Amino acid sequence: MRIxxxxxxxxxxxxxxxxxxxxxxxxxxxxxQLGLSDHMPxxxxDPAAYLPGMAMPMEELPRYAEEAFRLQAKYKDQIDIRVGLEGDYIEGYESEIRRIIEEYSWDYVIGSVHFLGEWDITDYRQTDGWKERDxxxxxxxxxxxxxxxxQTGLYDYIGHIDVIKRxxxxxxxSVEHLEREALEAVKAAGLAMELNASxxxxxxxxxxxSRRMLEYAYELGIPLTIGSDAHQPERLAQYLDQAVDLLKSVGFNELATFKERKRVMVPIGFE
Known part of the structure; x- marks a missing residue:
């Protein structure tokens, strides 16, 4: 399996x-398998008043889903396409996120935290925010x-769980206790998580x-999947061979895949 x-x-x-x-x-x-997983709007x-290029406009969401499912059918004999969404978690907007998720027949939904309030901690244009905070x-x-x-029950796996360090x-x-508490919440919710090579x-x-978090995830029995977080076609699968080597060295021998919101474990491999 190469995913x-x-x-x-x-x-x-x-x-x-x-x-x-x-x-x-x-x-x-x-x-x-190729997972298509663009950002939720x-x-x-207000997108018009915020920094440009943060996520797809709301009117593009149905077009994204329609095109992704069309390509899934068109290329079914050449590649197994799984249609997903990176459903950014925004505290206080759980009902709105749920409506978007339930409106489409996704194969999987990634739960990722990018925003703390209106501050996107993953945006290189907003790093000055660190100067104002402890x-x-x-x-x-x-x-x-x-x-x-x-804990929301909205997601199939948690994306780039320690992206805060980006x-x-x-x-x-030390923040190790914070990392462990987050991993324990993932385990308690029955979710998988990803090793994001980006x-x-x-x-x-x-x-x-980090390897430290992977080792605790392995100890807890949290299933792992992998992703390149490619933002250009030429970066598809970038570093995933190294990701698989890392997972194997920790002890993982399976990867999580998803279809129609159901998790299927497959033997690890990227040969």
């Missing part, structure tokens, strides 16, 4: 490439949001999550 469950395309505003380009690239590099901020308190708020996302901002004191091209230069 990549985390991808973005031009509709989200900060990626390039049409959906079909990702499909053709997946066929070219020999993926068994913004719910809690780093430890940011980590406390972030992992509290991850726990709440896991730009290298870290408090002086951290290797970020300032932190480490996958999401």
């Amino acid at each position: 990549d469950y985390h991808t973005h395309h031009v509709r989200c505003g900060h990626a390039s490439g049409e959906l079909e380009e990702y499909v053709l690239k997946g066929i070219e590099i020999g993926l068994t 913004l719910l809690h901020v 780093a430890y308190e940011v980590y406390v708020q972030y992992y509290d949001a991850v726990r709440k996302a896991a 730009f290298g901002f870290k408090p002086e004191q 951290g290797l091209r970020m300032p932190v230069n480490e996958m999401f999550p």
Whole structure:
């Protein structure tokens, strides 16, 4: 099995490439399964008044779903396409998120935390936000949001669970207890999580999550899937061979896949 469950395309505003380009690239590099998983539209901020290119406009969501399912059928004999959504968790907007999720027949929904209030902690244009805040308190708020996302029942797996470290901002004191509490919430909710390889091209230069978190996830028995978080077709499956090697070294021997919101475990491999 060669899989990549985390991808973005031009509709989200900060990626390039049409959906079909990702499909053709997946066929070219020999993926068994390709997950299409673009960002949910913004719910809690006015897109017109916010920074450009944060997520797909709401009117594009049905077009995204329609095109993704059409490509799933068109290429079914060449590649197994799974149609998903990265359903950004926004505290206080759970009902709105649920309506979007339940409106379409997704194969899977990723639960990711990008926003703390109106601050997107994953946006390189907003790193000045760290100057105004205590780093430890940011980590406390972030992992509290991850726990709440896991408890909603909205998601199939948690995405890039420690993406808070993306730009290298870290408090002086240990946050291991916060990481463990988040992982325990994932386990208690019966969710999977991903090893997101894109951290290797970020300032932190480490996958999401760290080996330390992976080892605790393995101890807890949390299922893992993998994703490149590609925002360009040429980055599809980038670093996933290294991700699989890391998972194997920790002890994982299966990967989580998803179809019609049901998890199916498959033997690990990226040969």
